[in-house]
Amino acid sequence: MLRFFVFIAFLYCSCEAINVDLTINIGLGSGQNPSPPSTTTKNPYEQENSVASNDTTNESISGVVTQLTTVEPIETNNSTMIDTSFGESATTIESFQETSSAMVENTLESLIDKSTVPSTTSACPSTLDLTMLDDLKNEIINTIISTLSRDFTNQLAALEARLSTSNCYSNEKQTPKVELNRIIYESLIIPLNGWTLVFNRPYSHRTRTIDLAQIAGICRNEVIVAAxxxxxxILAAVGPASVLTTNTTWNQPQQFGDVFWYRTPGKSFGFAPTFTIRQTQGDNEDLSNPLRLSWLLDQDLGGYRVGATRSLTDSSIWYKTIYCS
Structure with a gap:
């Protein structure tokens, strides 16, 4: 744009210079002195025509034409320069637009690529069907189970190896079972090694024959019935596990060792040192004897007797206890 204004100014100045030169040449001719001014006033147009008839003036006009001819290439060159300048500018603008468009397109493509989540699905082969999928699933499951089973087996083997060397599980270090005779014990204070506590309820507990049967399902060999x-x-007797399940006739106990056992549904369960018992409800025979034990069965009361101590139907201090081996 600046070049264009410079060219216009140059062209304007050139034209002014040519105009001045033309005026001077027309007025002076080929160096002749101008004629004195006439007193008669003429029309400027007539003056111009009269001067144009002079040969010298014609020569001057020819010179002006020559000067104009020399100016024309300048105008052409300047125009060419301006056109070229505008062409370069247009080319530069077009190049910038193309570069900007390319940058924008590349940026958009980059953003689209980053924001687009890649698809995790793929086209299934035409030969893949549900049966093949089931087979593949089963194979994976079997592999996982096999691996886990192998790991568990190895861990169990290592655990067994450690336990086999432990003093707690060494057969040589195990405490032998306490062997007890089938007799009645008072104040049994020895450790009951090898015996398991399977029943422990207060004397107020309403004991049922089914309770005894369930305990018998745990015991295999012998039992200790105690208060x-x-x-x-305080008081205990040892007998076979069958004393918990064998029903007896009223006032007709069964003897095992030195102990007489009874289990009469609806009456009572217990032991005595002699065959003679009196099951009014619980055993009321020989009330001062310290070796008699009696629990009420299938009644709305607990209790009943430990030695000479009776009426324990509501006691929470005395407990009915059974061990088995």
Whole structure:
């Protein structure tokens, strides 16, 4: 744009210079002195025509034409320069637009690529069907199960190896079972190694024949039936596990060792040192004898007797306790 204004100014100045030169040449001719001014006033147009008839003036006009001819290439060159300048500018603008468009397109493509989540699905082969999928699933499941089973087996083997060397599980270090005779014990204070506590209820507990049958399902060999206070065995008797399940006739106990056992549904369960018992409800025979034990069965009361101590139907201090082996 600046070049264009410079060219216009140059052209304007050139034209002014030519105009001045033309005026001077027309007025002076080929160096002749101008004629004195006439007193008669003429029309400028007539003056111009009269001067144009002079040969010298014609020569001057020819010179002006020559000068104009020399100016024309300048105008052409300037125009060419301006056109070229505008062409370069247009080319530069077009190049910038193309570069900007390319940058924008590349940026958009980059953003689209980053924001687009790649698809995780792929075209399934035409030969893949549900049966093949099931087979593949089963194969994977079987592989996982096999691996886990192998790991568990190895861990169990290592655990067994450690336990086999432990003192707690060494057969040589195990405490032998306490062997007890089938007799009645008072104040049994020895550790009951090898015996398992399977029943422990207060004397107020309403004991049922089914309770005894369930306990018998746990015991295989012998049982200890006891009356305890604060975990201490005050009175106990040892007999076979069958005493918990065998029903007896009223006042007709069964003897095992030195102990007489009875289990009469609806009456009572217990033991005595002699065959003679009196099951009014619980055993009321020989009320002062310290070796008699009686629990009420299938009644609305607990209790009933430990030695000479009776009427324990509501006691929470005395406990009915059974161990088995």
């Amino acid at each position: 305890t206070v604060n975990g201490s065995i």
